[in-house]
Amino acid sequence: MTSRLNLHQYTRILKEQPVQVIAGNNKTCYFIHPGALSGCHTSALKARVNGPWKENGGGGPIDWTDFDEETVECVLSYFYVQDYCVSSSEPGQPSICESDDATKARIEPISLKAGSVPADEPTFQRPLTPLSQCLRIGLPAETVQTAAGGLVQRKLENSDGGPAVEIVLHAKVYCFAHRFLISDLESFALQRLTQVLVAVDPRKDNLFPYLADAVRVVYNSTPGAQLQVNPARKLLSQYVALNYTVLANEQLVQLLDEGGEFLADLSQKLARRLTASDTETQSMRKHIARLQDLTDKLKSDSDKKES
Numbered sequence: 001m002t003s004r005l006n007l008h009q010y011t012r013i014l015k016e017q018p019v020q021v022i023a024g025n026n027k028t029c030y031f032i033h034p035g036a037l038s039g040c041h042t043s044a045l046k047a048r049v050n051g052p053w054k055e056n057g058g059g060g061p062i063d064w065t066d067f068d069e070e071t072v073e074c075v076l077s078y079f080y081v082q083d084y085c086v087s088s089s090e091p092g093q094p095s096i097c098e099s100d101d102a103t104k105a106r107i108e109p110i111s112l113k114a115g116s117v118p119a120d121e122p123t124f125q126r127p128l129t130p131l132s133q134c135l136r137i138g139l140p141a142e143t144v145q146t147a148a149g150g151l152v153q154r155k156l157e158n159s160d161g162g163p164a165v166e167i168v169l170h171a172k173v174y175c176f177a178h179r180f181l182i183s184d185l186e187s188f189a190l191q192r193l194t195q196v197l198v199a200v201d202p203r204k205d206n207l208f209p210y211l212a213d214a215v216r217v218v219y220n221s222t223p224g225a226q227l228q229v230n231p232a233r234k235l236l237s238q239y240v241a242l243n244y245t246v247l248a249n250e251q252l253v254q255l256l257d258e259g260g261e262f263l264a265d266l267s268q269k270l271a272r273r274l275t276a277s278d279t280e281t282q283s284m285r286k287h288i289a290r291l292q293d294l295t296d297k298l299k300s301d302s303d304k305k306e307s
Contacts, residue, residue: 020061023072027065030072036079045180071172078185084173086166131198131239164207166196171214174232175221190231197235202243208251211240215255219262233265241269 013035074084170193177186
């Protein structure tokens with residue numbers, strides 16, 4: 001992903017008349033420069049500010065009221081700086097993008113494409129892929145570059161609920177990008193979601209209701225496998241399958257009782273996990289049997305020498 005707005009473009013963009021954006025149930029107003037929107041070269045948003053829709057008199061505010069304010073703020077931030085911060089729930093507490101000395105920072109750009117979870121092999125023999133290896137595009141950088149050019153460690157623990165609260169936010173940003181075809185933001189949010197899922201400890205961190213909400217958001221906002229393979233769906237179902245025994249509680253049972261495609265995806269992955277585990281057990285038994293035969297042979301040879 002290359003930065004859409006370089007320094008000389010900022011001067012031109014900031015001279016433009018901002019476009020009004022309305023977000024959330026409270027219809028909160030935001031403003032964004034058309035140049036920042038049109039920087040999404042393959043996005044449906046480019047047509048909103050430059051296409052025939054505008055030429056035919058559609059100059060009113062952009063209606064994003066079906067997305068909450070926090071999601072829209074992350075998206076607007078990304079349009080300008082190709083990053084977004086997860087807001088802290090405590091006033092004065094640093095956000096995820098700030099170092100200990102409150103230095104402004106951003107993730108280094110990564111070349112990537114959306115939709116990048118490896119396809120499943122058509123067999124139940126293959127074990128589930130570790131979560132950190134699910135994305136071909138990889139994870140975001142663990143360090144961030146400050147305005148002064150230095151590097152600081154990226155933080156995840158930035159709120160009362162710990163890093164788990166980020167799960168649902170990254171899922172919502174992903175769904176926004178997926179709807180409006182913003183491929184670089186889609187990949188970036190998917191990276192951030194994976195990073196959090198890898199970092200959290202399901203035995204210690206309280207992942208509910210955030211994990212369940214993220215599943216609902218993604219599965220209600222993206223097409224099923226009949227139309228396309230959705231990487232966020234695969235990522236979430238993979239995570240729950242890999243940690244099923246640890247995550248099992250009333251809230252997970254409630255989520256599964258809702259049925260739908262998540263239950264189908266999870267069932268398939270759990271079947272793969274059980275099959276792979278059984279195959280591994282059989283292989284281990286054969287290995288133990290071979291070792292036992294070797295031990296018996298060595299003991300027999302030793303007894304013959306002694307006699």
